[in-house]
Structures are given as C-alpha cells and as structure tokens.
Amino acid sequence: MSQAPGHSESLSLKLSEVLSDIGVDEKTVLKRRRMLLLKESTYKIKKILTGVNHSTYYFGSQVEGSTTPGLKSDLDILLSRDDMNVIQDWSMWQPGVKNLLMVNDETTSPGYCLLQLLKADEPSPCTCNYHRTHEDLLADGRGRTLMKNIVKPKNGSVVNGPATTYPGKNNSSAFDKVVACQCKSWPKEAQLWLSQQGIGGWPTDEVRRYCETTGCFVVPVGSKQGRNKQLEWRISTSRAERCLMFSLNITQIRCYILMKMILKTFISPQCEAAISSFMCKTVLFHCIHTTHLNQWQEHNLLACLKYCLLSLQDCVRQLNCPHFIIPENNLMAGRISYPVQQQLLAILKSIIQCEIWALIDIPIDDLGMRLQQKMNRLPVYPCGCYYHSSADMSSKALGFFIYDFFYSVRLTYSIIIRLARTCRMVPFLLLNSISILVKIYSSSECDTPQKSVCKLLTRQVCSSLGSVMASTDIDASSSISHMALAWFSAGLNSDVSSSRLKLASALYCAGETEKTEYVLGIVEEKFDLDVVTPVCACCDSLKTIKPRFVSKCKTGNEELIKDIAAFCVVFMRCEINSVPKELRYEMFRSTQEDLLERNEKDNWMDCAVVDSLPYLYFLQYKTYKHLQRGADQQRALLNLATTIDTDKNLNHRETALNLLGQCLEQENRYDAALCCYTKSRNIRTRNNAANYHICKLLSTF
Known part of the structure; x- marks a missing residue:
C-alpha cells in the first residue's frame, strides 16, 4: 500500500474530520468500550454472588466501538455454559461434570468440530444410550455419542444461524444472543497463528500472548458445505478477535466503519448476505498484518480504504476469505454463487474506481453530505444540521450506554437485596455480600472494570446494612448507633x-429532625433537576433522556453515578423502623388475591420502594412540619405534587401518589387525597396500598 498523494491526503483528512463529527473519535470509541466492559463485569459479579451456571460476554461492533448511530449495529451477547467442560485432549477431563471432547476427522469442515460426550466418572467415551432419552444427543455410525447444534427460538425472538435475535426496546439496540460452550485451551487449528507476526509488528507479542489465554468457544452452527450440519460446531475465537480490535488505532477503526457503510449502501441491497461485516473485519485484519503500521494514519485513510476494498475484491474473485486466526476456514465457502460473484466484482470495481465519489453517495449519518460540505461543494447551512445531528445522536447513544450500565449495577444490587430479605439473618447476608465484593476487588484476577463495579455495589450494600442496623437500634432505644452511622457513611x-x-429517613424516625433537615438539604443541593435521572431496577423503562444528562456523560464514565443518577429508595421489611409510617403501608400492599397476580418481575413488591425525588420532598414535608416551618412545609408539598405531575421518568408514581394523598389527609384535604389514591389505583390496580388508603379514608367519612 503506497502513501497517498497530496490531493488524496487532503481528502483523507476531510474524511477523517467527518467521521470524527459523527462520533468516530478515540474518546467516543474508548467510552463505548469501557461502558460495555463495565456492564459485562456486572454479570461476572452477579455470577459469583448467585452461582448461575453461565458467563456473559459482549462482542461485535458495539463493544469494539466500531459503529455509528446510522449503522444501527446489533449488540452481540454470548452466554457461555459453565456446566459443560469442553476439552481438546484427555488431560483436561474433569470428574463429575459433563465433559465434551472436540473431535476433528475427515467429515468436519476446517474451523469446525464435533462434540463427543464423555463419561462423568472416568476419561473415556460415553457408550451408554443417552441419545435415546436426550433430544440434543445423537449416536453416529462409529458409536460416538455426539452433541447436536440445536438452537431453539424464545418468545419474541428469531433464530439467525447460531444466534437468537431479539428486537430493541426502550431505546436499546437489538441484540443477538448466542449460547455457546467454552474451551479453556487455545484451539489446535490456531497454534501456527501464535508465531506469525505481521510486517509492521502487528499483532504484538503481548497481544498474541494474551490471545492464547482466551481459549475458544464452540458455537452451535454447522458449515454451509459440511457433511454433518446438524452435528458440527464452529470454533470461535471471539475473545481474541475482540482483543485485536482493541489494539487498532482510530484510522483502522474508521476504515472498518467505512467498509461497513459501503457494504450497507451499495452491496447488501443487491447481494444480501453474500458479504458480512465479519468478512470486512477479517479483510481489515489481513491488510493490517501485511502492511507497515505507519501507513495507517489519518492523512492516508483513502489509500487504506482502497487497499482493503482491493483485498476484498481479491477474496471475492477467488471465493476465499480465510479466517484471520484459523485460515483453513474459508468464510465465503458455500455463500456466493457464480452470478452473485460477478455482480459483487462489478460493484466493487465501480466503487474502487470512483474512490471518493462513491462515499458521497452514502446516506448513513449524512456521510456524503458532510463530506461535500468539507470539500466546499455544498453551502454550509446556518443551522449546521449536517455537522451536528449525527454527533448529537452519537452522544445520545453514549448517554444510553451509561444509563444502561447504571441500571445493570442497580439490578445486581436488587438481586443481593432479594437474597437478603429471604434470609432470617439479613445483616449477616449483607455483610457476607460486602465480604465477597471486597474479596473480588482484592483478587489478582480482578481487572479494572470489575474493581469499579465492586466499589459501586459495595456502597449500596453498605447503605442498606446501615439502615437495617438503624432499624434495630431505633426499635431498641429510639437512637442510631455509631456502627449503623459508619455503614451509612x-x-x-x-x-x-x-x-x-435512607440516612435521612432513619434520622427522622429516630427523632433527629435537625440532622434530617441537614441531610435533606445536601440531597436537594446535589439534585440538579436538569441533569439527574431516575434509575430503577424494578422497571426497565426510560421514557426520556435529559439533554444535560447526555452532556454530563461526555465528561466522565462510571464515576458520574454519584452526580447524575438517582436510584429509587428501597426498604426491606427488616428496615421498617427506619421508615416513616406513611411509607410502611407499601411493604404490605398485597392481599392474598393480589399475590396471585404477581410475576417473577414483581419480587420488589414486598419492599417499600419510592423514587428519590418524591421521597426527598415527602421527607422535607414531614421534617418541616415537626420543625413548625409552615412555609417550607407547603413548598415541599407543592414540589411533591409538581414532581408527580411533570416527571415522566418516575417509576413508582403510584407510591408517590399514595404519599401525597396521606400528606393531603394531614392537611384535612380529603377530597384531594381521595383523588390521589384513585390516580394511584388507576396506575396499578392490584398490589397497591392505595386500595387500603381508599377504604380507610372512606371509613373516616
């Protein structure tokens, strides 16, 4: 690949600017990666805390940062079954688990294998008749018991090869979920790759050494040309490939994104499924491997793109796109017919000859329009729509990534609380959870994302432990111990x-009204209404995302949780003495009939749960009443009513209405209180304390 001449250099720099404008810059790419790796870490910690038998990984464009809003890339999720021990040689056999031996013979396609079931009590082939009672097993002509590669669709999903595809909802991307089995050792087919370094020293020795530790997955899909499509499993080196993507510079990432835009604009509409984005990634890897790294620079972007397209053209001409790590696996095998091949060659030839002019026809993220503006071929619109619209979309997408991570942290915390409240010794279980989190944090195997998640989770559990202890203290002596306050802190x-x-609530219940007012004042000062967004694990919906929340997301990562996220306030029944009487009703919201109407997502209903902002104003109302500050009391009441009416992101509006109704009762405004309870009941008919409040209020009439 030669260096670009002067004119091409200028156009390359303009193209790089355009891609930066739509969010393909180093900062955005790194932020995307970090947020999804952090979310992946929540699953690792959840697995340790709950003992689930699978591990969760994120792969593909979203976690790589190799996408834009206009590409609308799916999120690729891989669930690795931990109840399977996939091995490549007998020394890896383990007693008491389901052992599967990776088998290659003359019937298997390159890059694929069969999975042979082994005995659980000794390292030898399973010769029993399991296959007669297990639909996922099959005995072949050689007497081997083999695992089928069956993928069953779930509700609301579509099977797409080895993946189950789920549509996006609540502003989240659609996602492909693959259930696979992990082999801890590096695939034998890829041993040679570990010793091959490219012309420019890529991948580095360090990267290749790391890749070797990632092992591989076996994915339930057979080769298109395989003899045993029902029995073949594809060998996947997804973790190594993710590491390779993380090692690329921004020009290489931009080149890959441009290839995907070209694929989506010019190739897929005419030759659907003939070429995949994974093929484009593979071609990019080969191109980087065979060139000097100093050529992959911003001013050379067009020359890099052309080199990649020429390489892709070569692959189509030969009908061979060798997998980067397992080159015997031809990614194009059986996918492209002769007429489609000729059509592809014609399209690629036209694009390569047109060079920059083909890019002008790309509508994705207004790339073509933006590029023309940079080349002074279009007037710059006063509103700057082409310069900013996609960048804003990219920022908004990052905002959702950060919100989604906050939600995942809260969801993991809610699992800890669910386990705790079913235990007789709640403080012991919370202490044990803190101990586990500290142990994970201190482990030599704990990476930076896991450490961050451990810190965020530990703070929440400490707060709950403080509240549980405070409840016991208040019941015994109407005061809060130094130990409880230390956990709160x-x-x-x-x-x-x-x-x-939670601290303010306990202080109020202990009669410490001045201290309560002080803590509530800090919360009100920190709670920027234009920025702070409610995050609740009881519901998975975010109706609107605030522009200033998005802006704040540009300034940091997970540490922003203390400045821009407001979790709902959760009280278990064992915290009842730390809760004002008005909120205690929520712990007993359900009749026996109501319990029959619940589902597994309603496990939070045995707790008192309220959104932060309404609870702030409710506590202020109660505190100012005790302090006999009537004007402040009425201001808090007005703020509570206004928040319920105007905040679209409240997740427990019915609870807030129940609190408002009881405040109005205390103001002798019974009709207004009844109206609140009725509105609350309209939101949630069953499992709602409003039913009790209505009956109680009517009886007083």
Missing part, C-alpha cells in the same frame, strides 16, 4: 440521593 456516594435519603 460508607455508602453515601452510591448515587446522588438514595443512600442519603
């Missing part, structure tokens, strides 16, 4: 508000 920065509100 350890959890104060879990988010903007929830932990401080």
Whole structure:
C-alpha cells in the first residue's frame, strides 16, 4: 500500500474530520468500550454472588466501538455454559461434570468440530444410550455419542444461524444472543497463528500472548458445505478477535466503519448476505498484518480504504476469505454463487474506481453530505444540521450506554437485596455480600472494570446494612448507633440521593429532625433537576433522556453515578423502623388475591420502594412540619405534587401518589387525597396500598 498523494491526503483528512463529527473519535470509541466492559463485569459479579451456571460476554461492533448511530449495529451477547467442560485432549477431563471432547476427522469442515460426550466418572467415551432419552444427543455410525447444534427460538425472538435475535426496546439496540460452550485451551487449528507476526509488528507479542489465554468457544452452527450440519460446531475465537480490535488505532477503526457503510449502501441491497461485516473485519485484519503500521494514519485513510476494498475484491474473485486466526476456514465457502460473484466484482470495481465519489453517495449519518460540505461543494447551512445531528445522536447513544450500565449495577444490587430479605439473618447476608465484593476487588484476577463495579455495589450494600442496623437500634432505644452511622457513611456516594435519603429517613424516625433537615438539604443541593435521572431496577423503562444528562456523560464514565443518577429508595421489611409510617403501608400492599397476580418481575413488591425525588420532598414535608416551618412545609408539598405531575421518568408514581394523598389527609384535604389514591389505583390496580388508603379514608367519612 503506497502513501497517498497530496490531493488524496487532503481528502483523507476531510474524511477523517467527518467521521470524527459523527462520533468516530478515540474518546467516543474508548467510552463505548469501557461502558460495555463495565456492564459485562456486572454479570461476572452477579455470577459469583448467585452461582448461575453461565458467563456473559459482549462482542461485535458495539463493544469494539466500531459503529455509528446510522449503522444501527446489533449488540452481540454470548452466554457461555459453565456446566459443560469442553476439552481438546484427555488431560483436561474433569470428574463429575459433563465433559465434551472436540473431535476433528475427515467429515468436519476446517474451523469446525464435533462434540463427543464423555463419561462423568472416568476419561473415556460415553457408550451408554443417552441419545435415546436426550433430544440434543445423537449416536453416529462409529458409536460416538455426539452433541447436536440445536438452537431453539424464545418468545419474541428469531433464530439467525447460531444466534437468537431479539428486537430493541426502550431505546436499546437489538441484540443477538448466542449460547455457546467454552474451551479453556487455545484451539489446535490456531497454534501456527501464535508465531506469525505481521510486517509492521502487528499483532504484538503481548497481544498474541494474551490471545492464547482466551481459549475458544464452540458455537452451535454447522458449515454451509459440511457433511454433518446438524452435528458440527464452529470454533470461535471471539475473545481474541475482540482483543485485536482493541489494539487498532482510530484510522483502522474508521476504515472498518467505512467498509461497513459501503457494504450497507451499495452491496447488501443487491447481494444480501453474500458479504458480512465479519468478512470486512477479517479483510481489515489481513491488510493490517501485511502492511507497515505507519501507513495507517489519518492523512492516508483513502489509500487504506482502497487497499482493503482491493483485498476484498481479491477474496471475492477467488471465493476465499480465510479466517484471520484459523485460515483453513474459508468464510465465503458455500455463500456466493457464480452470478452473485460477478455482480459483487462489478460493484466493487465501480466503487474502487470512483474512490471518493462513491462515499458521497452514502446516506448513513449524512456521510456524503458532510463530506461535500468539507470539500466546499455544498453551502454550509446556518443551522449546521449536517455537522451536528449525527454527533448529537452519537452522544445520545453514549448517554444510553451509561444509563444502561447504571441500571445493570442497580439490578445486581436488587438481586443481593432479594437474597437478603429471604434470609432470617439479613445483616449477616449483607455483610457476607460486602465480604465477597471486597474479596473480588482484592483478587489478582480482578481487572479494572470489575474493581469499579465492586466499589459501586459495595456502597449500596453498605447503605442498606446501615439502615437495617438503624432499624434495630431505633426499635431498641429510639437512637442510631455509631456502627449503623459508619455503614451509612460508607455508602453515601452510591448515587446522588438514595443512600442519603435512607440516612435521612432513619434520622427522622429516630427523632433527629435537625440532622434530617441537614441531610435533606445536601440531597436537594446535589439534585440538579436538569441533569439527574431516575434509575430503577424494578422497571426497565426510560421514557426520556435529559439533554444535560447526555452532556454530563461526555465528561466522565462510571464515576458520574454519584452526580447524575438517582436510584429509587428501597426498604426491606427488616428496615421498617427506619421508615416513616406513611411509607410502611407499601411493604404490605398485597392481599392474598393480589399475590396471585404477581410475576417473577414483581419480587420488589414486598419492599417499600419510592423514587428519590418524591421521597426527598415527602421527607422535607414531614421534617418541616415537626420543625413548625409552615412555609417550607407547603413548598415541599407543592414540589411533591409538581414532581408527580411533570416527571415522566418516575417509576413508582403510584407510591408517590399514595404519599401525597396521606400528606393531603394531614392537611384535612380529603377530597384531594381521595383523588390521589384513585390516580394511584388507576396506575396499578392490584398490589397497591392505595386500595387500603381508599377504604380507610372512606371509613373516616
């Protein structure tokens, strides 16, 4: 690949600017990666805390940062079954688990294998008749018991090869979920790759050494040309490939994104499924491997893109796109007929000859229009729509990534609480959870994302432990012990508000109204209404995302949780003495009939759960009433009513209405209180304390 001449250099720099404008810059790419790796870490910690038998990994464009809003890339999720021990040689056999031996013979395609079931009590082939009672097993002509590669669709999903595809919802991307089995050793077919370094020293020795430790997965899909399509499993080196993508510079990432835009604009509409984005990635890897790294620079972007397209053209001409790590696996085998091949060659030839002019026809993220503006071939619109619209979309997407991570952290915390409240010794279980999190954090195997997640989770559990202890203290002596206050203190920065509100709630119940007012004042000061967004694990919906929340997301990563996220406030029944009487009703919201109407997502209903902002105003109302500050009391009441009416992101509006109704009762405004309870009941007919409040209020009439 030669260096670009002067004119091409200028156009390359303009093209690089355009891609930066739509969010393909180093900062955005790194932020995308970090947020998804952090979310992946929540699953690792959840697995340790709950003992689930699978591991979760994120792969593909979203976690690589190799996408834009206009590409609308799916999120690729791989669930690795931990109840399977996939081995390549007998020394890896383990007693008491389901052992599967990777088998290659004359019937298997390159890059694929069969999975042979082994005995659980000794390292030898399974010769029993399991296959007669297990639909996922089959005995072949050689007497081997082999695992079938069956993929069953789930509700609301579509099977797409080895993946189950789920549509996106609530502003999240669609996602492909693959259930696979992991082999801890590097595939034998890829041994040679470990010793091959490219012309420019890529991949580096360090990267290749790391890749070797990632092992491989076996994915339930057979080769298109295989003899045993029902029995073949594809050998996947997804973790190594993700590492390779993380080692690329921004020009290489941009080149890959441009290839995907060309694929989506010019190739897929005419030759659907003939060429995949994974083929484009593979071609990119080969191109980087065979060139000097100093050629992959911003001013040379067009020359790099042309080199990649020429390489892709070569692959189509030969009908051979060798897998980068397992080159015997031809990714194009059986996918492209002769007429489609000729059509592809014609399309690629036209694009290569047109060079920059083909890019002008790309509508994705307004790439073509933006590029023409950079080349001074279009007037710059005063509104700057082409310069900013996609960049704003990219920022908004990052905002959702960060929100989604906050949601995942809260969901993991809610699992800890669910386990705790079913235990007789709640403080012991919470202490044990903290101990486990500290142990994970201190482990030599714990990476930076896991350490961050451990810190965020520990703060929330500390706050709950403080509240449980405070409840016991208040019941015994109407005061809060130094130990409980110490646990509260350890959890104060879990988010903007929830932990401080739990402390304020306990202080109020202990009669410490001046201290309560002080804590509530801090919460109100920190709670920027234009920025702070509610995050609740009881519901998975975010109706609107605030523009200033998005802007704040540009300034940091997970540490922003203490400045821009407001978790709902959760009280278990064992915290009842730390809760004002008005909120205690929520712990007993369900009749026996109501319990029959619940599903597994309603496990939070045995707790008192309220959104942070309404609870702040409710506690202020109660505190100012005790302090006999009537004007402040009425201001808090007005703020509570206004928040319920205007905040679209409240997840427990019915609970807030129940609190408002009881405040109005205390104001002797019974008709208004009844109206609140009725509105609450309209939101949730069953499992709602409003039913009790309505009956109680009518009886007083």
